[in-house]
Amino acid sequence: MYFCISFSYYRLLVLLLCLVHHLNPSLAYSLKNCSINYSKDALADVVLYCSERKLVTVPDDIPRDVSVVYLWYNQIEQINRDDFRDLSKLRILWLDTNQIAHVDNGSFIHLVALTSLHMANNKLTDLTGNLFQGLSHLTMLDLSGNNIQSIHTSAFLPLSRLETVILDSNKLQQVTDIQPILQLPLIQKLSIRGNLFPSFETKDLLLNVPSSLKVLDVSDNDKFDKFSITTQIFPHLEMIDLSRCGHVAGWKWDIPDKTLLRNITQLYFSYPLIAFEEIRKVLQSLDSLMYLRLNYMEKWIAKGLLATVCKIPTLKKLDLYWNHVPNLSVKLVACSELSELDLSSTSMTELSKGSIRLMEQLRFLTLETNLLTKVPDDIRTLSSLEILNIGDNMISELSCEDFTNTTRLRELDLHTNHIAKLERCVFESLNDLKVLDMSDNLLWTLGGAFKIGLKKLEFLDLSNNFLLILEKGDFQSLGSLKRLNVVWKHKAFNGLNNLSNLSVSPPLKFENKFTGLQQLENLTIDFINDGFKGPQPIFYYKDFFHLKSMKVLTVICKGYHIGFPFDIPSEMLQAMKHLEDFTAENFYISAPDVDTFQINCQLKSLTIRQTDLSDLDPGLFQPMPHLQVLDFSESKIKSLDFLFQSNLSALKCLKLSDNEITVINETVFQFLPALTYLDLQNNPFTCDCSNAGFIQWVKNNKQTQVVNAYQYTCSFPVAEQGNKLLDFDIQFCWMDVSFLCFISSTCVVVLTLLASFIYHFLRWQLAYAYHLFRAFLYDSRKRKAGAHHRYDAFISYNVHDKAWVYQEMLPALEGEQGWRLCLHHRDLQPGKPIVENITDAIYGSRKTICVITRHYLQSEWCSREIQMASFRLFDEQKDVLVLLFLEEIPAHQLSPYYRMRKMVKKRTYLSWPQASQHTGVFWQNVGRALETGDRDIMAFK
Known part of the structure; x- marks a missing residue:
């Protein structure tokens, strides 16, 4: 097994190259x-x-x-x-x-x-x-x-x-309008065809120095009545185009001194809008004319114009296309000095024998788009002919004598004829031929025509014929052939040792033989679905194993081929170690195997189109460290996730058009550091926040061109269909800095207003809450330290009830029962904040006895004392609060004091009015309440 260069080393090399490589700024x-x-x-x-x-x-x-x-x-x-x-x-x-x-x-x-x-x-x-x-x-x-x-x-x-x-x-109507142009120092060509000039006369042009003009086109001026050069202002003029000039009455040629046109070598005429005698005078006045074009001049040609033309001793090139004159070729007998002749599109049925026989210097002959049924006999005598074009005619056969003496022929074009077969000897004498085009004929056999001769042929086009069977060695003499285009069903290429470019179009049922193409570098196989329904044909992949010079391989299948075994095994490409460009269009049925390109380390371009690549394995790209172009268009790809693990650090061009991609994770492009060209056209994008990152990347990245990104349209959701992807407002997807600043400033303003409101209306409640919090901290510290209670009970009462407390409660509880009581008139520390005194008294006593009266409920400080005691109750979860009602207070009078009403409903309490006849029992119950730890006191009523 072969292995590519170490990937770790390659990654380092690519990183260094990316740092120094000049990215195309375009x-x-x-x-x-x-x-x-x-x-x-x-x-x-x-x-x-x-x-x-x-x-x-x-x-x-x-x-x-x-x-x-x-x-x-x-x-x-x-x-x-x-x-x-x-x-x-x-x-x-x-x-x-x-x-x-x-x-x-x-x-x-x-x-x-x-x-x-x-x-x-x-x-x-x-x-x-x-x-x-x-x-x-x-x-x-x-x-x-x-x-x-x-x-x-x-x-x-x-x-x-x-x-x-x-x-x-x-x-333009006056020739003086072009005077600024003629004064340019380097002017070479001026075309003013199709204007409104009534004439062109140099006497109207006042130039300080002669013009450097070489080409003048005044054609298509239908108001033209005179062309006159009477001054020495065009000493360098070489070409004049007078096609379609003048009106029906004709126009006049006024050149009194023919030396004024001594450098004219090219002249173009079309349509007989000049008198016959005038055009003869024109032609006779040009002593240096080498190239003459006469189009749509049937009237004057029939009158004998070519007799004058052929007498021009310097004439070398003559174009007579688009002239439909019977026996036109007969009129060319005297033009023996021509080197180039164009008789295309003249409706010629035959080239009269002897009409061009004497043109011994003829090198270029075009007879294209006529009605010829055979190769003209006179061609056999043109020994100097180098280029011959007789395509688009009705020639049905070629004889061995047709090209016997044209031994210098380099290019022969026979396309679009009716040639059905070839004789072995037809090209035998064309030893210098390099280009042969026989496409679009009726060929069904080559007849051994390429087994002999044509030693220097480099280009051969046999496409669009009816070749069925070609035998081994049919191209054996074409040792110099570099490019071949052919359609076939059974093929042997023996003898084409120098062939570098091959384009073939086989049907699906075929037997390939590529074993003799050792120098082949570029192979294009264009499969044709010919309706084959028989048993699966054998595709000889082993014949590809010998194509060691292959650099470009293109395989295209036209038509429906499901079921045909077209998945190329990795062994097929193993011999192609130098492969740089691989294209497969409508060829694979599913994604190629992960080992398909394991040996092709030099691959730079990979194209797989019209294939289902939805299950593509990222490992396919591991052997491709040099890949620069990747084209997976029309391949049913739904996501770009395969690129995360693809190791495509050298990729520059990525084409994924016409797929099924809806959402793109823009972070994938971090794994493509060299990407400069991205094509995602015709994908059904989703226009919502899932694509917000990709939209922002497209607009902001400074390296990759996303082709026609501003024309990408939305397919989802339905409300966005037809809109442009980049028009989607991604501001809804995340907060920007300005919005955050707005929110922050709004919060500051609201907090300021709220603080002012609270201070104005709730400042005492805040102060109370503050002290409650301090009390909580104090209590927490005391509990941790295990502090000893100084008093058995703190008595919370209103000043209006002071007499009852001193006359009834103190004698009974302190005098008779021996409890230590804390009273704020007696025991609180002077000079200390009231709230701290209250807190210390409540938390320094085991119990808190609240003497409830109407005055008590209306007192602010009494309310805070009972709230503090309640807080301790909830905090310690112990029975530390004793409620003692000194007078009857109906429930409806307690409703404004929500906290008190809630306590009365949930806790038992002592009532002095109900025990007025049994005070001894009352004080015993109070004593029992002071003795209890976590139990409730039963009400005595």
Whole structure:
């Protein structure tokens, strides 16, 4: 068994690399209305895509380091001065197909690196003097499809490096409007097609120095009546496009001195909107013409125009496509010096014999999209031919003589014909052929055509044919083949020792043979479901064991294949130690086995789509320390929890679109330290507090771009359906600092008001509670210390009852029975706080006798004494309180004194009025009450 490099060592290495690795700053955050495609090349240009977003203004979150911005197909109406501020690295800006009618002066002043500006198909009407201020590096400007009627004379002054200007389909009417452009020092190409120029005359152009213009396009000007060059202002002009110029009456060519056009090498005409004699005069005046294009010129070709064309001694390239002239090829006999000829789309049924036979220098011939039924005979004589395109015809067969003498042929295109079979000798003489395209034919057999010859063939496309059976060795002579695209059912690739790229499209029922492809690096298998319902076919995985050079493996299955054994065993990939990119689409039925990639330590990109990965084992990623791209789209994934244990510290790009993810734990991204690109589009997100952390992470993280995050929609709950995920207010999910400050200040205010209220209305009660608390502490200390009681009873009475206490109680209890009593008029310590005296007296006595009268109940201090005694009663849970009623008090008079009424209901008491006839018994009961410890006293009534 093979093992990858130690993971502990690798983790340390990755950590160090992450510290020094330059993260692409373009992927530093999520954009509201744009996206940046992931690029494996960290040094690649940052390209921002904002097209087709229904934008009405330029986005305000464009990254500062962006190089290319696409803003086409939106609804932007105006460019403001600060729209492109700080974009000092922007080189290409696309603003095509918007509604731009106004651009603030200086709007592009910050685009110091801009080289290409595209503003086609907008609503500009004039170019102001400061419109292009700051664009000193601009080389290409496209303003076609606007309504431009005027150009300020200084509009192009800042554009000192401008080379190409396109002003097609505007409303310019005077040739003098383009004078500022022609004065540019480096201008190379000017296109003013589709404007309203009545003529083009150089006498109207007052230039100080000759223009450097090389390409002039004045086509599609239907009001054109004259083209005149009478001054030396275009000494470098090489190409003129006069296609579709003029009206039915024709236009005039006025070049009195043909030396003025001595450098013209290319000329384009289409539609016969110029008199026959005029066009002949034009062609005869161009002594350096090398490339001539004549489209839709059937009228003048039928009249003999090609006779004049073929007399141009310098002509090398002739394009005659879109000319439907019978026997067109016959008229080309005299054009013997051509090196390139395009006769495509001419409705040609045959190429007349001898029509191109004499073109001994012909290197490029295009006969595409015609009605040819066989390869023209004249091709056999074109020994210099290098590129031949006869695709999209009706050729049904190829003979061995068709390419006998075209030994220099490098590219042959025979796509979209009716070729059903090949002869062994058909390509035998094409020893220099490198590219052969025979796709979209009716081929059912190769006939041994690739067993001989074609030693240098590098690219072969046989896709979309009807090949059923190919024998072993059918490609044995293609030793240099590097790329093969073919559909087959039984395949042998013996002899393709140098093949590096192979694209095959087998049906599900097939027998593969890849044993001879030792140099294969890129293999794409596109399975086709052909309705196979027989016994399960045998998939020879062992044939893959020899593909030791494999770097990119793509397996795609089209159609329904449940039940087909497509789960790739780990042994299949064991030989592919250099595998870097693996893609499986609609191939696996369930998640791959955890050991599938145990040997593929070099894997950098893993794509598994249209597969049920709901039970994915995180251990699958353990052998992939270098994985940078992971695509699990359309895979029924419900959670990102598998990433917690995945060890994907090098992962940069994660695509999980079209899954079933509802809630995301944002802490998972802590385990992906290198992540810069995240795609979670088309998932059924839940818009509640369970996603609050993820929403905050998307908005605040400065490393990972969450693609189109601001377009993610809510699926749950029902009330949030259709709303945007990032619009969900997460403030309801937790308290922020401002809210906490509000709560704190509110509490302070309420406490202040409450304290003031309590002090004003309840200050005595608070003081009493304070002393009660002190009494409690005092009692606790006394109990711990086991303090001795000084008195047997503390007598709590009102001053109005003092006489009864001294005359009746003291003689009976102290004199006769010998109890030690504590009276506040006699025994309390002078100078000591009253409450402390009361507390000491109550807790220094075993019992407290309360002499209850109406005056007693109305006394504040008496009330506090009985409350203190009650507190001791509840605290010690002992019978320490004796109630002695000196007078009868009805229950309804006790109701205002809730505490007293409650005690009377729960405790027994002594009544002096009821014992007035038996005072001796009364004082005996009092004595018994003083003797009892924890028992209640029976009432004597």
